[in-house]
Amino acid sequence: MKKKVAIIGSSGGNLYSLGGKEPEKLLSELLLQIEAAGVKCASLQFIAAKGSMDSVKESTETTIYGWDPEQNKPTIIAQGTLKEINVEAEKMDQEIATKIENGEIDGLIFMSADPNGANKHVVETAAKRKLPATGTGGTSMATISSKGVNVISTSGTTGTTNRTRAVTFMTSLSKHWSISYRPIIGKVASSESTQNVAGLPWKRINIRGMMLSSLPGFIAMALVLALSKIPALSMMGDVFDVMIKALPVILAVIAAKQVSDLDDVSIVAGIVAGVLSVNGGIIGGIIGGIGAGLLVQYIFRKCVEWKFPATTVNIAAGGIAGLISGLIVYFLIAPIALQIGEGIRSLLDTLVSMNPIFAGLIAGLVIWPAIIGGIYHAAILPIVLLEMERTGNSFLGAVDMVGLVMVSAGITLANIVAPRDKGEAAVAAPGFLINVGFGTFVEAAYPFMFSNKFIFAGAVISSGLGGLLVGLFDVRGTAYVPSVMAPLLSNNTVGFIIAMLGSLLCAFIITLFVNLVAKKKGKNKSELLSA
Incomplete structure (x- = not known):
């Protein structure tokens, strides 16, 4: 039997600026990882306000999402003011609590939940049933834990993304239930090939794709070079020199994002690795970015398994992965990569000059x-x-x-x-x-x-x-x-x-x-x- 989870939460305060203002994208990423774990979503209550919950009023326009079991996807239950939606949320809270009481739910995922209001009954029933729960939102999760809920992992929201939160939630629940879970890094949950590639980061290395994606940066550099030839804009020559140094960073970011695809975390890792790979030229940047992408995913998963808070997981994965890969390129690979690039250019120049x-x-x-x-x-x-x-x-x-x-x-x-x-x-x-x-x-x-x-x-x-x-x-x-x-x-x-x-x-x-x-x-x- 598949394990069943309920998603409980809101667009949040801090969460609002980290994915909560786009609830459908947030929920889509979470459902992607739920499916990857072989788990089923049984219930959903997500309150999405048109503003941060830190500053909303009763008149704030709000939407509440529920779960459509027939179409197996989130659906809008009601729209109106926050005051009106809270009435609907109370009904949904009791319905989900009844499901928990009847043993129809095996675990809970909380995101900026309201344990004293909109989610009061769910929290109380989950505490009685000792259901495993995971989630983000420092204050709300602390309150949920204090009410006796079996919180197996918790974290604040700062520094997290839709993807890293979703992977953290499902890694914690899968480990608790001793079920196999391989995070999906691609976009289509139902694609078998995407699931296979998700666990094999080497399969996602595509040099051609990296080169094509970085092309705008090279064109920007060419535009700067053209401008520098205009007498009145001769100072653009210095900008051109800066742009040349930026190219390895661009390629490192693209490479890291392509290999790990962990949103902002992989981007940060790519930047750190790219800055340290500048002396290796674009080849050094590609190598540094690939290394950062591989390490990001590995460090991320290990930190989650060790039950680090999600914020710390992101900081460790993005910062340490980029640093390790970048330092390896800086001290060991950069001179070799630079010579390879110079060799290819020199060979072409020689053939052309002949x-x-x-x-x-x-x-x-x-x-x-x-x-x-x-x-x-x-x-x-x-x-x-x-x-x-x-x-x-x-x-x-x-x-x-x-x-x-x-x-x-x-x-x-x-x-x-x-x-x-x-x-x-x-x-x-x-x-x-x-x-x-x-x-x-x-x-x-x-x-x-x-x-x-x-x-x-x-x-x-x-x-x-x-x-x-x-x-x-x-x-x-x-x-x-x-x-x-x-x-x-x-x-x-x-x-x-x-x-x-x-x-x-x-x-x-x-x-x-x-x-x-x-x-x-x-x-x-x-x-x-x-x-």
Whole structure:
């Protein structure tokens, strides 16, 4: 038989600013972990006021949530003033107390409960039945304990999050009942694969995902570099130097959050680890963040098992995990990570300097097969970011813009001007605007490339031409920014404009020619059939 719990509480005083003002999110996270433990929610009484309970009035707008056993989810029972809701809460309190008396509930979770008011009967009955209870809210939990309830773990609310509170509650109850519980770190409680991954943090390490998520930070750095070139804004050069040092921190935070996914706790751990990993560059930041994420989850679970208060659990997990991982990188890994990054950059610089035109041509020719084959984000993008870490722009980043973005823009533009059929223009227009306006969505060209081998070949040829021009003018730049802005973020504005226009026009002309030929053939075929 599954154990059954009742959730009792309110949006609270301090809890209000730590998740209580969004009751549905708070309850959703708690129910996620309840399901992970193989436990069932039998009853719910949650009073959500439109303000902190430390300052509410009887006229404060309030909502009370109950449990819908048919739909197996929280439901709004009533809405009104706090005075009106307290009347409804009294009824629900007695109903849940009756369930406890009848043995229909095996444990209690309290969050900023009111043991002398809205939850009086539940607390009294739980004390008689000696039900195990856990919860947060320093004052209320102290009162609940003093009334004889079997409180197996308790804590204040400060420093907690929806996720860390939920994991703490269920770890305490599961240990008390001697049942297996593996916290769900993903978002979908019913997903078996998510449950499996939750207990295997190594499975959540995704370097590609970390790189993609950190891209806004690199673009911000590139913008600062462009501004620093304006004579009146030369002081932005110092800002650029600060931004370079911030990149490992950004990656460490993303890595820690991805691996542990314990909300603010993992973010803090990532920041601490990232600050100490700065000397290792972005590779050091990734390693520090991954280490912090792994340690956060381990330390968090151990502290909960040792029955530390939730606030202390968060402080220990976030602070100590980040510190340990960061110090390991600082003293041991940073020099090696820095040398690896420098080695990759030096190798690319050497290859480009030997024959930049040939290097650009080859890069342009292979970049479409690379992105279609899934190699781009796994191999090329990390190299782009390594280049940008040092200079704020990148040789491969420039090839990305001219070879992918501009070629896609050229293909879609041709299908707007002279589509093979009217429907293709409607498909091409949004893709063209996004490529030109935002420097991304190269996939917009896929329908046209995959439907005609000559357009596909034209894309590769145009990309090769663009890469050749990048090498010819020794351009360093970036994609993922509006096309009109990209040249300003490069080391050679005029050269980048020529390379961008060259690949766009080449792709446009080839696609236009292919479309016109296809339309002519279609027209001739129609005339023959009609004849």
